Amino acid sequence: MIVDPIRCKGHGICTLKFAERIDLDKWGYAVIDSEPFEEERLIKRAQRAVAACPEHALSIDE
Numbered sequence: 354m355i356v357d358p359i360r361c362k363g364h365g366i367c368t369l370k371f372a373e374r375i376d377l378d379k380w381g382y383a384v385i386d387s388e389p390f391e392e393e394r395l396i397k398r399a400q401r402a403v404a405a406c407p408e409h410a411l412s413i414d415e
């Protein structure tokens with residue numbers, strides 16, 4: 354999972370959808386744990402986070 358730091362506006366919605374891998378820095382911008390994952394459960398949560406970001410700042414790297 355990748356965050357585009359230019360697009361990210363720090364809404365923080367993403368961490369509510371995928372708290373296992375997305376944290377927020379002290380200004381509220383997304384910080385991604387870049388450890389790869391293959392579990393279906395985590396992939397679904399990642400997809401929900403991508404869909405929820407109002408700035409389209411998140412993407413899933415295959």
Ligand code: SF4
Pocket residue numbers: 356360361362363364365366367368381382383405406407408409410411
């Ligand atoms: S929801 Fe999108 S814009 Fe908001 S913190 Fe997460 S990545 Fe950034």
